[in-house]
Amino acid sequence: MIHGSPAIWLRFLSGPDIDRLGIANHEVIAAVEEVVGAHGRGETVFEPRTHLVPGNGGAGHFNILRGHVATLGDHGLSGVKVVGDFVPNYQKGLPSELALMTVFDPTTGVPLAIMDATLITEVRTGAMTAVGAKFLARKDSRVLGHVGARGTAFSNVTMLDSLFPLEEIRVTSRRPESREAFAARLREVTETPVRAVATAAETFDQADILVEASRLEKPTPLLRTAAVKRGAFVVPYGTVSAVEPDLLDVMDKVVVDDWRESRSGRFGALRSHVDSGRLTEQNLYAQIGEIVSGGKPGRETPGERILFWHRGLSILDVALAHLILTRAEAVDAGTMLRYR
Known part of the structure; x- marks a missing residue:
């Protein structure tokens, strides 16, 4: 207990944690098609992406995406993704896009998970x-x-x-x-x-x-x-x-x-x-x-x-984060971290 509140834990999912879940292409495509349909029916909420361009001599910039999908789970799911876009990264043996995503319970604001979203960024674009x-x-x-x-x-x-x-x-x-x-x-x-x-x-x-x-x-x-x-x-x-x-x-x-x-x-x-x-x-x-x-x-x-x-669209990230989190919870993958 901290300040009289119950302890809150969240799940951290690394890139290797997500790779071991073995999520297939057809599952990704199905999840993206479902959320795109939800968008067409007005069942999603998201804000335009914003950019953070640091003074790094043009090496790259960050994109910030925020979204909510009402049809996921019992109460829907909200999420925020920050993804870097650094084209010269190949010179250092790094992906040009590295991303981190946090998902939240939209009824309480409690963070549920933090995950490597690099794979999400790669596959959701291909799925779209x-x-x-x-x-x-x-x-x-x-x-x-x-x-x-x-x-x-x-x-x-x-x-x-x-x-x-x-x-x-x-x-x-x-x-x-x-x-x-x-x-x-x-x-x-x-x-x-x-x-x-x-x-x-x-x-x-x-x-x-x-x-x-x-x-x-x-x-x-x-x-x-x-x-x-x-x-x-x-x-x-x-x-x-x-x-x-x-x-x-x-x-x-x-x-x-x-x-x-x-x-x-x-x-x-x-x-x-x-x-x-x-x-x-x-x-x-x-x-x-x-x-x-x-x-x-x-x-x-x-x-x-x-x-x-x-x-x-950020709602694609949220949909795939939900797919990953649901699979991870079923097999208790990742690391549980004390939030407060």
Whole structure:
């Protein structure tokens, strides 16, 4: 007892603790699809992400995400994630994105758990790409072109590979050793042919699904508008724009994860399109939650060109934290820490 109150304990889950839980890709995709549907039904609450940019000479910045999902557990679950975005980390053998998440009981404010959210950050992004593709890409998509080899790239590719009858996966990144290592890692887990290529143009040529997940320091057009063929599904979500200004002009539908989130912050693949008025609430087709919850149709014809821009919603982090915490509690994983 402290100050007459009962002792409060919380569960700490390290990266290795979470790895040992053995959570599968299909479970992650299902959890993300469920919470995206809840968002479409108005059963979530979250604030726009904020950024903390320390005076570190441009080495990186922090994103702070806060969310609540009413449909999780008996009373819902609230959470806050802080994730660093430090592109040069590979020079030190570190992930470019390291994250920590705290989840709370929304009825009392009691912290329930603190966990390494690096895996959450990686897989929830790939799962959101996969959920978007499930509703917006052609079911017979055969060729995946993916630019970017770090962070969320592995989940993007493997989760898409699990949903579509892919015949070829093409990957590239700025450094030859990075893209070759990424391709080799993918070949260990998939029977789909994987080819590492030298340029974004070759990666995207005649691809059915085009994912731009680059880590640029300044805007550079890697995903050319002319590369988007009829029926293609396009996912640009790099921190810095890698697309041409007229990309949206050829799209039949533009879908985002959340329109308010699309307008917030200093970063994002379509930041300039929003700021310049090329992407507005009027020419936006839908938020993905509207489609997943059945409010609007997704892909309606094979020839539609559809773009999905997702910036990363905190409610995805909360949903996956709930999945992890529930599994951890069932096997008593992690370390219990005295809070007060």
